[in-house]
Amino acid sequence: MVGKVGITKVDSKGRVVIPKDVRRRLNIKPGEEFLVTEIDGDTIVLRRFNVKKMLEKLVRNSREVNLEELEAETEEEGNRVAKELYRL
Incomplete structure (x- = not known):
């Protein structure tokens, strides 16, 4: 779902203000941390x-994880990414 769209600017220190209505709707408080991911040259x-919360979720989910299966999947994904990056 896409919410309302707003326009904002980057200031001289590289800061971007999240519009007030978005902060209010998402209950964003001062001091909260965000992960910033670049999707392409124009999208973050x-x-x-x-x-x-992340650690609590990891602990909950870890009870259901087969470590051998996870290791195999991790190796497979690593190989796939390496092949893609280095065109092997």
């Missing part, structure tokens, strides 16, 4: 970055 994504 901000995602809330809450270490405590």
Whole structure:
């Protein structure tokens, strides 16, 4: 779902202000941290970055993880990315 669109500017220190209505709707508080991901040359994504919630989720999900399967999947993905990057 895409919410309302707003226009903002980057200031001289590289800061971008999230429009007030977006902050209010998403309940964004001062001091919250965000992960910034570049999608392409014109698009970035901000995602809330809450270490405590992330760790809690990891612990919950770790009970359901088969470590051998995870290791195999990780190796497979690493090989796929290396082939893509280095055209092997």
